Amino acid sequence: MAPPGPSETIGAVLTDVEGTTTSISFVYDVLFPYAAARLDRYCSQPDPGPELAAALSQLRREHDEETAKGMALPPFGADYARRLMAEDRKSTGLKLLQGLIWEEGYLSGALQGHVFPDVPEALAAWRVAGLRLRVFSSGSVRAQQLLFGHTGYGDLTPLFEGYHDTTTGPKREAASYAAIAAAYGLAPGEILYLSDVREELDAAAAAGLRTGLLVRPGNQPSEPGGHAVYGDFSVI
Numbered sequence: 001m002a003p004p005g006p007s008e009t010i011g012a013v014l015t016d017v018e019g020t021t022t023s024i025s026f027v028y029d030v031l032f033p034y035a036a037a038r039l040d041r042y043c044s045q046p047d048p049g050p051e052l053a054a055a056l057s058q059l060r061r062e063h064d065e066e067t068a069k070g071m072a073l074p075p076f077g078a079d080y081a082r083r084l085m086a087e088d089r090k091s092t093g094l095k096l097l098q099g100l101i102w103e104e105g106y107l108s109g110a111l112q113g114h115v116f117p118d119v120p121e122a123l124a125a126w127r128v129a130g131l132r133l134r135v136f137s138s139g140s141v142r143a144q145q146l147l148f149g150h151t152g153y154g155d156l157t158p159l160f161e162g163y164h165d166t167t168t169g170p171k172r173e174a175a176s177y178a179a180i181a182a183a184y185g186l187a188p189g190e191i192l193y194l195s196d197v198r199e200e201l202d203a204a205a206a207a208g209l210r211t212g213l214l215v216r217p218g219n220q221p222s223e224p225g226g227h228a229v230y231g232d233f234s235v236i
């Protein structure tokens, strides 16, 4: 970790997930195909439980709204969900549906949340040093908790005091990081944000956070742009 300035110390670490704690490949090559392969079954459940029913009715509302706007879409159901996934659309209904599919996968042991090997040890060491840890990811809070709750290193969720997704705000806007600093109850300068995406780090820095760019295997090359650069968590 960069030495703190004379009047401030690091009190907390806020971490991104994809490309930072976790390989991008796990998300695109494991999680997304796992959900895609189960959309038909989930979308055509004759007797969905309350959570699945809520996810499907949210998805149907979105489908109806888009249809009303004149968009050419597949009929409501798995084909529509697949289209949203293929286009990487920000759909609340799709996120809910994927969350339920992944939950079943994690609970059955079919899915195991990927974290890089340096991550569990570093997080635990930071906690011992008194640092407070939170997550900020575009994946839903539920998806974050499932991933960290079912890693090959066991349940890492006791290490984190909080989780933020885009309901807190977009990842490339400074206001989101100010809101998270307020949730910590810390001055922004006491928080170190770790991410693989330069624009997110720029937004965090604009809000006054300290920043570190993670360069993990499989990440897109990124210009550091003044941010500290780390190959893994053990060197922070």
Ligand SMILES: [Mg+2]
Pocket (backbone or CB within 6 Å): 016, 017, 018, 019, 020, 195, 196, 197
């Ligand atoms: Mg990322």
